[in-house]
Amino acid sequence: MDKLSVLGLLVALGAIAIGYSLEGGVVSALFNGPALIIVLGGTLGAVMLQTSANTFKKMLSITHWVFVTDDHDIEDAIEQVKRWSHKARQEGYLALENEALAHSDPYAAKGLSLLVDGCSEQKLRDTLEIDLLLERERLLEASRVYEAMGGYSPTIGILGAVLGLIQAMSFINDPEQLGTGIATAFIATIYGVGLANLLFLPMANKLKQRVEQKMLYHEMLAEGVIAISQGESPINIELKLEAYRVERPILQAH
Known part of the structure; x- marks a missing residue:
């Protein structure tokens, strides 16, 4: 949490x-229920119109990252890479097959699988880098859905306020109800601006941070696997990954 x-x-x-x-x-x-329906429904409909189904699904799947995350300790990750290196040097790459099958992180599992399959160092690097870039772009695109919601929400709020004012004008001959209607109409504007600046835009920025942290974590794993393929000793691998330990003692990733 x-x-x-x-x-x-x-x-x-x-x-x-x-x-x-x-x-x-x-x-x-x-x-105000009607105002909330107008703002949320209108904003959601607008982003659904501009977003692909896959991106929208991805956005839904990572929304919980804003409030609930899995912590990945860099220290543990470096120790894990060192264990892989020890095993590979003592028993060969095939000894890492079970590690690849059991690993909970698909990116790390893929890197180990390529290593076990005897993939060349350059092909291993290229594959992991491409996967990293594509996954980063997919996740950032999903986080931008909330950014778009933050852009549409205030405008939809104004639309709701205008609709409310139109309804309030029907009470033009009843000053008391007219005043109440106008006050209610402006609640839609509050919802639009409030949701954008208190929820949607902050969520978009938090998700972008989570994505960058996740990518940095995967970059560290990729460097570790590539170092193993180069035959680096566990000590050298630890030294190579030292920068990640200094920069971010604990990274957050899914």
């Missing part, structure tokens, strides 16, 4: 609610 993400959302919503209450407002008045 990413406590900072949860805390940040609670602080943002709490600050708005408390501030509104201190000014004499009633927080319950900010809840």
Whole structure:
């Protein structure tokens, strides 16, 4: 659980609610079902129109990264690569076949499988680099869906406000209901701007961070596997991967 993400959302919503209450407002008045349906439905429909099905599915599958992540300890990962190196030097690459089959990370498993299959160093490097680049682009594209939602949401909120004002004008001869209708109409604008700046855009930025962390973690694994294919000793491999340990003691990845 990413406590900072949860805390940040609670602080943002709490600050708005408390501030509104201190000014004499009633927080319950900010809840309006029709306005929420217009803003969320309109925003979702707009991004579905511009996004491919695969990208949209990928976005849904990584959304939980904002609040829940798996921690990968760089120290453990380096030790794991060193163990692979020891085994490969003592028993040959075929000894890593079970490691490849049992590894929970598909990227690491693929690298080990290519190593076991006797793939040349250059082909191994090219394959892992291409996989890394393509996966990075797919994940970043998925995270940009939330960025697009942050762009559409305020405009859809204004649309909801205009629709509300049109409805409020039907009470032109009833000042009390007209005032209530206008107040309700502007709630859609609040939803549009609030969702964009408190949820969608921060989520997009957090997902981009997660993607870069995941890619850096995989880059480290790729360097380790390539070093094993070069016949590097475990000590040399550890020295080569030392930069990743210094830069990010703990990385977050899926």
